[in-house]
Amino acid sequence: MTTAVATATPRRLLPHLSRKAAGNAWHKRTLYLFLLPFAALTAIFGLWPIGQSIYLSFTESYTALSPQPVFVGLENFREILSNPDFLDSLWRTLLFTFVSVVLNVLVALVLAVMLSQPILERGRTLFKLAIFLPVITPDVAGFIVWKWMFNQDFGVVNAVLHGLGLPAFPGVTEPVSAFATLTIVELWHHVGLYTLIFLTNLQLLDRDLDEAARIDGATRWQRFRYVTLPQLRPAIIINSVYALIEFLKTFTVIVVITRGGPNFSTNFVSYFAYTKFGNAQYGEAMAMATVLFAAVAVLAAALVWAMSRGDYR
Amino acid sequence: MSGPARKKPSAASRLAIQVVAYAAAIAISIFFVYPFYWMIVNSFRTQEAVLSRPLALLPEQFDFAAYETIANIGGVSLTTYLTNSLLITAVATALGVSIMAMGAYALYRSPKLPLFGTVRNTFLVAIMYPNMLLVIPLYFVVYYLGLLQSQAGNYVGIVLSISIVPLVFILFLQFFRNIPSELLDAAVMDGATEWQIFRRIVLPLAKPVVLTACLIAVLLNWKQWFQILVISTSPDTYTLPVALLSLNTEYGVNFQATMALATLTCVPVIIVFILTQRRVMSGFLAGAVKG
Structure with missing residues (x-):
């Protein structure tokens, strides 16, 4: 009886298996067809420009587009790294990124904690909507409006300051205030997404832990510091990494509002590379792009490593 | 130790907290939305009107000149x-x-x-x-x-x-x-x-x-x-x-x-x-x- 079953089963399964095997090959072919358009677009509009960019960074600018580009090895990199203007630009980019990442993550955390309070239950949707609106509206338009709001003649910013009896804000006319202007406008544009991420994570928190700490007599601040904050760690890491990548690449706001000025104070690397490109200095422009990409990759990796290492309990 | 139940905040102080919280949330929302509002209102106001009253919340009168100007750009x-x-x-x-x-x-x-x-x-x-x-x-x-x-x-x-x-x-x-x-x-x-x-x-x-x-x-x-x-x-x-x-x-x-x-x-x-x-x-x- 048992032997009969043992021999019968494989025979019964065989046609099924072979059909499945045939199906597998066909199945794979279909899946390759499914992936092909995506792979092609990623290769053509993702990989190719990156390759092109790295390749051009090793060539002499004026030969970059000729049929036989002249390779100069690391000459372009040596050139930009010994150029004080580039080092200055790199330093300013890093400073802006650092300030913006810290500010955005902090502000987003405060906003999220505030909006998650039960007393703000009614109207929470509206507040979320308001904070998120700048994230999805065309950045060019939002930045142009801000440019005019900071304008010395038309602007509301100085009208309000004047009304409050405060000194005027020089906006984009002076280096330090131009830097501050970009920080504010970029915060306005990006912080909504980070806030939303924190808010969602806050709503997923373990209420029992908080309740237990409360019964044990922990103060409001202690509960936030030792119960809520550790639970938010993944969200803090995600937001910091997103913000880091975002702010290192800061570009559109400079094109619209400051054009790198005044006196090159907001000439961040991406904009600097763009102006080099405009002057047909392709080799140097692409070397700058490559340096910035390396910075993005290294800093993002370092941040993830540093933040997921220490256990701050 | 069976300490006394934590004092519930009084109704008045609860209300005060709520008012402050809503005021803050509304102020923050205005910061994010106001630029769009300012943009729309001022698209209907003449340059002179904006220069004299940049903070106006409503146009004095609707001026459509700008929309005619942009009917053709460059x-x-x-x-x-x-x-x-x-x-x-x-x-x-x-x-x-x-x-x-x-x-x-x-x-x-x-x-x-x-x-x-x-x-x-x-x-x-x-x-x-x-x-x-x-x-x-x-x-x-x-x-x-x-x-x-x-x-x-x-x-x-x-x-x-x-x-x-x-x-x-x-x-x-x-x-x-x-x-x-x-x-x-x-x-x-x-x-x-x-x-x-x-x-x-x-x-x-x-x-x-x-x-x-x-x-x-x-x-x-x-x-x-x-x-x-x-x-x-x-x-x-x-x-x-x-x-x-x-x-x-x-x-x-x-x-x-x-x-x-x-x-x-x-x-x-x-x-x-x-x-x-x-x-x-x-x-x-x-x-x-x-x-």
Whole structure:
């Protein structure tokens, strides 16, 4: 009886298996067809420009587009790294990124904690909507409006300051205030997404832990510091990494509002590379792009490593 | 120790806290929304009126001069920019969402097939690369592809270069990960082909996520500007944001016209977002948090 079953089963399964095997090959072919358009677009509009960019960074600018580009090895990199203007630009980019990442993550955390309070239950949707609106509206338009709001003649910013009896804000006319202007406008544009991420994570928190700490007599601040904050760690890491990548690449706001000025104070690397490109200095422009990409990759990796290492309990 | 129950705050102090909290939340909301309000109001106000009262909450009288001024920008009619925006957004969304849905599905279905991992990693590196610096070499790519020679080529280059939206692709990856594979394996047992499974099982399940993906792709494609500026060989293929940028930099300083064009660029997005905010925000979260 048992032997009969043992021999019968494989025979019964065989046609099924072979059909499945045939199906597998066909199945794979279909899946390759499914992936092909995506792979092609990623290769053509993702990989190719990156390759092109790295390749051009090793060539002499004026030969970059000729049929036989002249390779100069690391000459372009040596050139930009010994150029004080580039080092200055790199330093300013890093400073802006650092300030913006810290500010955005902090502000987003405060906003999220505030909006998650039960007393703000009614109207929470509206507040979320308001904070998120700048994230999805065309950045060019939002930045142009801000440019005019900071304008010395038309602007509301100085009208309000004047009304409050405060000194005027020089906006984009002076280096330090131009830097501050970009920080504010970029915060306005990006912080909504980070806030939303924190808010969602806050709503997923373990209420029992908080309740237990409360019964044990922990103060409001202690509960936030030792119960809520550790639970938010993944969200803090995600937001910091997103913000880091975002702010290192800061570009559109400079094109619209400051054009790198005044006196090159907001000439961040991406904009600097763009102006080099405009002057047909392709080799140097692409070397700058490559340096910035390396910075993005290294800093993002370092941040993830540093933040997921220490256990701050 | 059976300490006394913590004192409940009195009704009056509760109310005070609530008032302060709402005041703060409203003030913060105004910071985010006010620029849009200021833009719309001032698009209807003359330059003189704005100069004398920059903070006015309502126009003294509706002045449509700016909208007449922008009927033609840099020798191109406003309707051309508007049509371009609508057309490019619609085609890039339809094409991109289809391509990304199928691509993400294939990666989910058989992540271990040869080259599949490479495609995934290439994509991840490409989205890490500073976008703005990718656009400059993109010019050469589009040139080599022969898409700079004609207006039709420009359109093709623009649509293809913006159609992959990383956030949307990650949204699809996320969604497919939650489909129980037993469901698909059962269909395979029943002899369904991969296309049938995708068409009859996966797509019906994916309807909500496809809708979210389309919405997000529309919103993000509408705001694209750099690729379009770089690929366009003439203003004839500019969209509204690109026209706005050229108004900002090239054609002199016209405050009111700038506000009018900014209003036309933003208002459609604001309306769509308000109508679909729940879906859009949850889509952003799904794409952003778990990616």
